[in-house]
Amino acid sequence: ERADALPRSLDGRHLVISAGGTREPLDPVRFLGNRSSGKQGYALARVAAQRGAQVTLVSGYTSDLAPPSAVTVVPVRTAQDMQTAVREAAGHADAVIMAAAVADFRPSTVATSKIKKGADEPDTVPLTRNDDILAGLVAARADGELRAETAIVGFAAETGDENGDVLTHARAKFARKKCDLLVVNAVGEGKAFEMDSNAGWILSTDGSETALAHGSKALMASRVLDALTPLLAPTTA
Ligand code: CTP
Ligand code: CA
Numbered sequence: 001e002r003a004d005a006l007p008r009s010l011d012g013r014h015l016v017i018s019a020g021g022t023r024e025p026l027d028p029v030r031f032l033g034n035r036s037s038g039k040q041g042y043a044l045a046r047v048a049a050q051r052g053a054q055v056t057l058v059s060g061y062t063s064d065l066a067p068p069s070a071v072t073v074v075p076v077r078t079a080q081d082m083q084t085a086v087r088e089a090a091g092h093a094d095a096v097i098m099a100a101a102v103a104d105f106r107p108s109t110v111a112t113s114k115i116k117k118g119a120d121e122p123d124t125v126p127l128t129r130n131d132d133i134l135a136g137l138v139a140a141r142a143d144g145e146l147r148a149e150t151a152i153v154g155f156a157a158e159t160g161d162e163n164g165d166v167l168t169h170a171r172a173k174f175a176r177k178k179c180d181l182l183v184v185n186a187v188g189e190g191k192a193f194e195m196d197s198n199a200g201w202i203l204s205t206d207g208s209e210t211a212l213a214h215g216s217k218a219l220m221a222s223r224v225l226d227a228l229t230p231l232l233a234p235t236t237a
Helices: 039-050 079-090 133-142 166-177 217-231
Strands: 014-019 024-027 030-032 054-059 071-075 095-098 105-107 127-129 151-158 181-186 197-204 209-216
Touching: 014 039, 014 079, 024 105, 030 105, 039 054, 039 071, 039 217, 054 079, 079 095, 079 133, 095 133, 095 217, 133 151, 133 166, 151 166, 151 217, 166 181, 166 197, 181 217, 197 217, 209 217
Parallel strands: 014 054, 014 095, 054 071, 095 151, 151 181
Antiparallel strands: 024 030, 105 127, 181 197, 197 209
8 A cells, every 4th residue: 555645745844743642650550541553643753754854752651553664662651751752852843743542540549559458448449631742832933932933733533422513523632632633533433543544634733624534544654744844844954
């Protein structure tokens, strides 16, 4: 499969891509995690590298994925680790793509030894909200801590519910996040999680809403990079 319609269109660019899921420890052997496979983020990294980009892949936990060739992988465990790694790499990036499934909450305390059954067993797990890495990037750019030219891309997996359909939720999230592109996957009915294909929309700050037909994660990656490339600042070279 040739997923790439625009060979070398990212030559000389540096992209930071997060992928996979974070794990938030509860005790030395347990964590709160999620089912992210990392496949979409890894596909983005692979296709971006094929298009000539220098790619830093900040990777949480994934299914057993081989790291794409010619990509720098920075492994991370928790959402806090991921934030540190993404912010560090973003300092010299043309774009940051947050494809990771970042845990919204972490256990408020981490037991230093294994939690045991018995008289002292907990019946609840107090949680603390993790920072929103994506929103933090947008804020950092607005505050001048990140170059104004840095493009910022978010991902969202949405289902329809009694409050609205997928696109309605996606538009609301896009308005809240204030990133430059929001890639929306329609989930539910077995779609997206742990599957090899998905479908949704790409919402752009230029007001466009591009529907994404079903296709491989490589094809999705191509479409996302096609939408991102025109947003990148002109190269000085
Ligand atoms: N994200 C992030 N940091 C977090 C949570 C999410 O950077 N702590 C990023 C994800 O990587 C993704 C985007 O934000 O690019 C949207 O994630 P999502 O979970 O859909 O958004 P939330 O704001 O967490 O909303 P929800 O309450 O629906 O989970
Ligand atoms: Ca979330």
